[in-house]
Amino acid sequence: MxxxxxxxxxxxxxxxxxxxxxxxxxxxxxxxxxxxxxxxxxxxxxxxxxxxxxxxxxxxxxxxxxxxxxxxxxxxxxxxxxxKTPKTPLNPELQRLRRECRRARRHYQRSIGDHLREATLVRYRRAKAVFKRTLHKVRTESWQSFVRDSLAADPWSTPYKIAASKVRSPTVLSTLRKIDGSHTRDWQESAELLMSTLLPDDSSEDENEEQGNLRRQLHEVYAEETPVAPxxxxxxxxxxxxxxxxxxxxxxxxxxxxxxxxxx
Incomplete structure (x- = not known):
């Protein structure tokens, strides 16, 4: 903390x-x-x-x-x-389709017999496909509405930046270069290199004069005898x-x- x-x-x-x-x-x-x-x-x-x-x-x-x-x-x-801020709930139509899809999945999971399982599997896949198509349609319409409103308020807003490739994901380094010029081979070796570079071991062999003085001051006993008033x-x-x-x-x-x- x-x-x-x-x-x-x-x-x-x-x-x-x-x-x-x-x-x-x-x-x-x-x-x-x-x-x-x-x-x-x-x-x-x-x-x-x-x-x-x-x-x-x-x-x-x-x-x-x-x-x-x-x-x-x-x-x-x-x-x-x-x-956390709650997510935007689904509209009533999507909620109904999701309930039907989950109900069809439960019926498929609880059905006994090959013929019954095959029939309930078909109904579950059909309900899932309808839900996915409707969800994709609602998301597309929501995105189009966001783009229209954003561009009407500011032509250089987020939709323009995305279309012009000005919004990019941060680059994630998969390897790190060592002092000898070679590179790390996996995440564990990269983590060990970061720890040894950013948080090296406390050793008095490689420290300079200023660091040595600070080390001696830390180990010296505080000898001030002047009383401190409350x-x-x-x-x-x-x-x-x-x-x-x-x-x-x-x-x-x-x-x-x-x-x-x-x-x-």
Whole structure:
């Protein structure tokens, strides 16, 4: 997981469990702060009273405060829908033909006897052919309508670019050239070459003087004896007030307007 100035970027390598609800991203609840009921949120918010000089574990206190704000937000702020955009449904005629095709396929799969199976197979193939022809016709008409509307609005839009071969698929390299001039032979060898080139092993034998100095600095023990004063409540307040509004939330899912306490 990484944080940028505008978005929370997460990388999921593998997940074998149940799919997450649409109002969660990698287990993080997402709120739609634009539709928040700020008066109700202030009424629901009950924050534990912690004197700053008595807080022992700052991290635990921050987690408790975040949990209290989330609990209050659950009743005052609607959840954001983060699922994929649904596909355009088929028209009623295509839906009817698809149902008939699936029904004919089930009858064929469940039929017993050579003669019955042959008859149901013919009906299934006929229903499938009708559905495919109708689907192709609807797609062609939809594409023609898109081309007419696009060219009427802009003669140099996507249809023109496709006809002029200006829209091309990105080139996918099947092999990579090694240092010795030879090429990789399969995807595994290409992946190993990429890993060794982009993420080489951490070795001190081939590093230059600057890299050696950085390595020594990383291994040196921090010997600064000057005591660091704990941050004050005023410093925390100033840091919250400096947060920019109407920006993407962080990994806690809380907007700056909530922490600043006065809504939009």
């Amino acid at each position: 990484t944080l940028s100035d505008h978005n929370l970027i997460t990388f999921t390598v593998a997940y074998d469990g149940e799919p997450l609800p649409q109002d969660q991203v990698n287990g993080i609840v997402r709120f739609n702060w634009r539709k928040a009921d700020w008066d109700r949120l202030r009424g629901n918010l009950v924050v534990p009273n912690w004197p700053m000089d008595r807080v022992v574990d700052v991290d635990q206190a921050a987690e408790d405060l975040t949990a209290a704000i989330r609990t209050a937000a659950m009743g005052a702020v609607p959840l954001a829908r983060t699922g 941050f004050t409540e005023r410093e925390v307040t100033d840091a919250i007030l400096e947060l920019r509004r109407k920006k993407a939330t962080g990994h806690d899912g809380l907007a700056a307007e909530v922490l600043q306490g006065d809504g939009p």
